Amino acid sequence: MNGLISTAGLGVSNKSVGLTRHTKHRHVPSPVTPNFVAPQIQPSLSFKPIALAAAIARTATTRENAPAALLYGLQLSALIELETLLQDGTTFALEPYFEFLADTAGSQLAAKVGAGIAHLYMDALGYAWRANAACLSSALDPHADFIYDGGNASGHGVILAEAHGSFAKDTTAAKVANAAKRKYVKQVKPYIATPSLFGKVIHGYSIAFGSKPTAAGSFLAVSETRISKPRKTAAAPMKVSQATTRLQGTSAPMILATHRSNFLLMGIPEITNWIDWLSSRDTTIPERDAVVFLRLQYAGRTYLAAPPWLWRSDSPPWWIEDIFYRPDWRRVARRARLTSSRHHPGLDFGWFAIEEKAGVEFLNALSSAIGGGERQVPGSMDLPTFEPTGFGLNGGEPLLRGEAEEAYQYALFRDGLALLGDAFRGQPSGVVVWSPDGGAVLG
Known part of the structure; x- marks a missing residue:
């Protein structure tokens, strides 16, 4: 496993998906929690194909109890399908040969894309942290796909989200809205x-997201909980007992679930192993080896990523000097990666990485929770969040901030995870070494 994926066939054009129907559903009481205000729904979602690819990979790996190897395979297959079947251009459209897929394969791809679109929309609304919603009920009971926290939900509770996708020939705006x-x-x-x-x-x-495989264009519908307007006469303030007061920050299980997926995508199984150990008392304590992260300057930020010398298990590690002091480091890194048996030479790759501040603060919190092997998991964690890049609502904000669009193709999510388009445009600037007991230290 590694943190790179092929992005050769994704295209670079910004795509815009208009909201075709927004429905609100009554609930009593309303709001469920006093003072919660839902973010305003916007009329369109804009995104770069690389952002959709990253979102599909994230949703494919948000399953807390599934083996990492299985999740890696799921996200890889989803991305191969996407780059094969998604047309370039400003309008969402599928390649004509989508029709050659079996019915089940087409439905599965639609479900994956629907989940990715839903994740982009939820992240754009301000919800930064996510987990699978399987904990809500038994496998026999229908339940939504994901649980979110952050943004307007911070300090109030969590948000439930169901995703649906359809690529049927008879897809219409009305059918997507009804779904x-x-x-x-x-x-x-x-x-x-x-x-x-x-x-x-x-x-x-x-x-719900839908598109006809025979025509360009798409439909997006959102149903959500209605929040009643407050009465003109102010009600007496509600007394909240100490036992029901919500902790500051985000619940630790939510943070751990989010970053299990993130570090799996980055290709750093040592971190996912420690997260699994914290989440289950039945697992064996992982090896206490140090983990090395490469610091990479990219598009005006610093990211942490799996270092190139870990990309191939059949070759000896590269010395740090081999990267930092070679003028042709990008060519050498490309050659080492592209000779791997997983891919073919000549492809362009995206690199999953995490914004340095987000990564370091989580890694230090992880060391504190490990507690020398005593499992000292706090009730909540307070970690930084970021404005997303590569996607947004209403098309009013630039999809890339601070750098020319033609220079970089990447997507940054609110929790700090990013998919960097041509990672070799970045500049290495050292390493960060994390240990279970000592936390993250600049190398």
Whole structure:
């Protein structure tokens, strides 16, 4: 496993998907938690193909109990399908040979793309942290896909989100809207105001996306919990007992679930092993080896990524000097990566990495939770978040901030995870070494 994926066939054109239907559903009480205000729904979602690719990979790996090797395979297959079947251009469209897929394969791809679109929309709304919603009910009961925290939900509870995708020949705006409403009623509404491992569910969304495989264009519908307007006469302030006061920051299980997926995508299994150990008392304590991260300057920020000398297990490690002091380091790094049996020479690759401040603060929090092997997991963690790059609502904000679009193709999510387009445009600037006991230290 590694942190690179092929992005050769994704294209670079900004795509815009208009909101074709927005429906609100009543709930009592409203709001579920006093003072919660849902973010305003915007009329369109804009994104770069690389952002959709990253979102699909993230949703494919948000399964806390699944083996890392399985999740890696799922996200890799989803991205290969996307780069093969997504047309370039400003309008969402599938390649004509989509029709040669079997019905089940087409439905599965639509579900993956629908999940990716839903994740882009939720992240753009301000919700930064995510986990799988399987904890809400048994496998026999229908439930929504994901639970979110952050943004407007911070300090109030968690948000439930259901995703749906359809690439049927008879897809219409009305059918997509009906799917969003139907799935809200069946898979979101029953769980509003219920407790979960990550906090009380205070709001919900059902996001449906559809496109005809024979025509360019798409449909996006959102159903969400209605929040009643406050009465003109102010009600007496609610007394909240100390036992029900929500902790500052985000619940530690939510943070751990998010970063399990993140570090899996980055190709750093040592971190996912420690997260699994913290989450389950049945697992064996991992090896206490140090983990080396490469510091990479890219598009005006510093990121942490799996270092190139870990990309190939059949060759000896590279010395740090081999990277930092060779004028042709990009060519050498490309050659080492592209001779791997997983890919063919000549492809362009995206590199999963995490913004340095976000990565270092989480790694230090992880060391504190490990507690020398005593498992001292706090109730919550307070970590930085960022404005997303590469996607946004309403098309009003630039998809890339601070750098020329033609210079960099990348996507940055609110929790700090990024998919860097041509990672070799970046400049290495040292290493960060993390140890379970000592935390993250600049090497």
